[in-house]
Amino acid sequence: MDWMTDSEEDERFEWDTSDEEEEMSKGNNQEGSSAPPISVSVPSQEFVEAGSSRSSLLLHFVGMGFSEDTVAKAIKDNGEGQPEVILETLLTYAAIEKSSLNSEQSPLDCSLEGEEDVLEDDDSDMSNFEDEGCTEKSSDKDMKLSMLVEMGFPLDEASSAIDRCGSTASVLELADSIHAAQLAAESVDIEGRNTSAPVPRSSFINGSSIKKKRNLLENQRLNRPVHGHKIKKLCSRQSEVNDEGFSSLLKIPMPMIGFSVPNQKTQLAHRKLPEAAIGPPYFYYENVALTPKGVWDTMSRFLYDIEPEFVDSKYFCAANRKRGYIHNLPIQNRFPLLPLQPRTIKEALPMTEKWWPAWDPRTQLNCLQTSISSAKNTERIRSTLVKSGDPPPERVRQYVINECKKWNLVWVGLHKVAPLEPDEIEMLLGFPKNHTRGGGISRTDRYKSLGNSFQVDTVAYHLSVLKNMFPNGINVLSLFSGIGGAEVALHRLGIHLKNVVSVELSEINRNIIRAWWEQTDQTGNLIELPDVQQLNGDKLAQMINSFGGFDLVIGGSPCNNLAGSNRLSRIGLEGKQSSLFYDYFRILDLVKNIMGKNI
DNA sequence: ATTAGGATGACTGGCTAG
DNA sequence: CTAGCCAGTCATCCTAAT
The missing domain is CATH 3.40.50.150 (Vaccinia Virus protein VP39)
Incomplete structure (x- = not known):
């Protein structure tokens, strides 16, 4: 759970620095990399040195499936010092090429045609994904996997990308997908500066040449680039035609009661699980x-x-x-x-009822989060209330209510609010x-x-x-x-x-x-x-x-x-x-x- | 070295008036 | 239909105090 405290290391995605080796070996994926079900024997070390000579750089990209002229042009355009920029250029060329072919069968749209609205429909017909057309030939998958590893991607990320994009995705698309994921993950800085300081979102977006290129390709579509969308575009089965794009297909139902909750009348849905989803094992995410x-x-x-x-x-x-x-x-x-469990504050925390002012309408608490209001804040609220008499003016009420909602404060005395105690949270969470x-x-x-x-x-x-x-x-x-x-x-x-x-x-x-x-x-x-x-x-x-x-x-x-x-x-x-x-x-x-x- | 305090918005969906 | 308003959210980082 304590994700913020671990792994301080900067995991910038770099192609030809000597850090690469170290990253690869101390990184998260080493052990997982040797995991079944797919074994690949490509400990590509030559890649690390590849950047040093032009011919091997060229060979490398050719090995990734780009044509020699394209690679040569990209190297010429960008110089050979920044392989990641070269790759982006190549990907851009490819994307342009692909978009011109887009009306035809794309390698990505492996199983669906004209089923853009599948997820919008009832749960019953979410089944027939993953069938014909997506049957994977493991040798093909292995080959792509080894190419990706040879390109310097960690094995498990490569494997995830194949899973994400489908086994019919080209190496190019897979590389793009991984790269996009890594970019998103690391607020990448092309110049290789130290990015440990937080990068403002806007500069992250605008400062990246990659994104500029992508954005050009994206036909403006978004004022707000969310990486998941790009990933989704690359990988989604719906990606090919649908220009109205990536708006969330899943609607969160209101009221938020799922299939059922106790004491709420719902006609219980019968759901049909997709074949691949059926256990064993049961799982719960x-x-x-x-x-x-x-x-x-x-x-x-x-x-x-x-x-x-x-x-x-x-x-x-x-x-x-x-x-x-x-x-x-x-x-x-x-x-x-x-x-x-009691479902109102006054029942769950009876001692608060006595002090609860009539103008605080809350009957339930907001989401219990990971940090609480400071003592100074609650004292500020108390002194404000003391000064403003009873009942307090509208403006004060609004201020207090807002703070109470934001920090989940409860009334524990006259004019006194306080954050929940840990044992109260334990109780509320069961x-x-x-x-x-x-x-x-x-x-x-x-x-x-x-x-x-x-x-x-x-x-x-x-x-x-x-x-x-x-x-x-x-x-x-x-x-x-x-x-x-x-x-x-x-x-x-x-x-x-x-x-x-x-x-x-x-x-x-x-x-x-x-x-x-x-x-x-x-x-x-x-x-x-x-x-x-x-x-x-x-x-x-x-x-x-x-x-x-x-x-x-x-x-x-x-x-x-x-x-x-x-x-x-x-x-x-x-x-x-x-x-x-x-x-x-x-x-x-x-x-x-x-x-x-x-x- | 550890702990708490304080400052730090943006994204999203629902709602409503127009 | 859209724009504008509103409310809500398993957080993070730096600094000061202990």
Whole structure:
């Protein structure tokens, strides 16, 4: 969960610096790179030196599938000092060429024709993706993979790109896709300056020659370039014709109740899962609902075209928490955790009722986030109220209400507001009291870990269908476990946890889970691992063999680059932390493959 | 070294008036 | 249909205090 504290290293995408080797070997993907299912034997070292001589540079780009004249021209235009600029020029040529051929069959539109509105339709007909036309010849895939690796891309990124774009995508498109992802992730600076200082968004956009070129190609379309859209354009099955473009195809339904919530009358939808989505294993993926446009479309596309279920936890507790869930669980016969949580502030926090002024209309809290209001701020509010008499004038009321909503403040005395205590947040989120307390965790970190967590009652409601299906218990692979929301939810449902493999980067969070595990008298096995990126096929296969497969793969990947409150790096799914979504997908897909073979 | 404080908007969707 | 308004958001980084 603690994504902000790790990996300080600058991961600029550079072609010919001596950092390359170091990046590659210390980078996230080394271990994952050797992972099944695809093995490639291309440890391309010569690429590193390639920039030094013109002929090898030229050869390199020719090897990528560009024609010799084009490469020569691009080198001539740009000089040989900046291979990444050359590549961009080449890609630009190719894009122009491609757009002129666009009315014909593009290699990208592998399965759909005239089905642009598939996602808009009911969930029932999301099935027939991935069928004919997309059957992958593994040798072809391997070849592309090795070419990409030879071009200097990390193996797992190359593999992800192939998955993203389909196996019929050309190497060119794949390279572009990876490159775009890396650009988006790293606020790239072509000149190679130190970019550790935050780059203003506008200068990031306008300062990049790449983007200028792209923007020219994009026929103005966007005042607001979101990288996800570009990725989407490159990879989406809908990309070819549809000029009205990338507006989010997935609508978030209001009210945000998903397929069902307790005590709300809904005619329960029957949903038909796409073939590829059906387990085993069951899986459950979570992230913030209000992402930049197109993010949920992308995530849905990766997760076997399952329609996300958007649910606000305000139907389960006294706080809002708008989240999307992609899962392949049955949706009939859910039941909630008992006792039901109070759903108003005054019931959940009875001591506040006495002090709650009539002019504060809130009955529920806003989303519980990772940091709280300072003491100075609450004191400012108090003194303002003291000075302005009772009842305060409209202007003061507005100020106070705004602050209260922004910081989730509650009334704890006359004219006194205060942020929630950590144990109150634990309760609202459905954790046992003191779940995150002790063990050397600071107050600040408690807030952060809690703010990043599941709302247990909400998740448990969705998972409740497992109880009857697995009376003897389940094996769980829990990714991005955080403080163990999934584990707590399953435990509270009375589902026996046989083996839990919990992957969580933050040591303090792992300690919290370990402590909870030990104090709840679990009889199963808890295996804790630090890093999803280190979790490869070998390890998974070993674990699957040892306890016979996972019944549930559950996790919510980092939202840092998606969440609305992120001022600085809300750059979408390709952001540094949020791109770990692809590891969720990678691992889930590995588990499916490995288990598929064993069954 | 660790912790808390304080400053830092933008994107998105819903709503409504025109 | 559009423009304008409104509300809400699993955050980040630098600095000061402890």
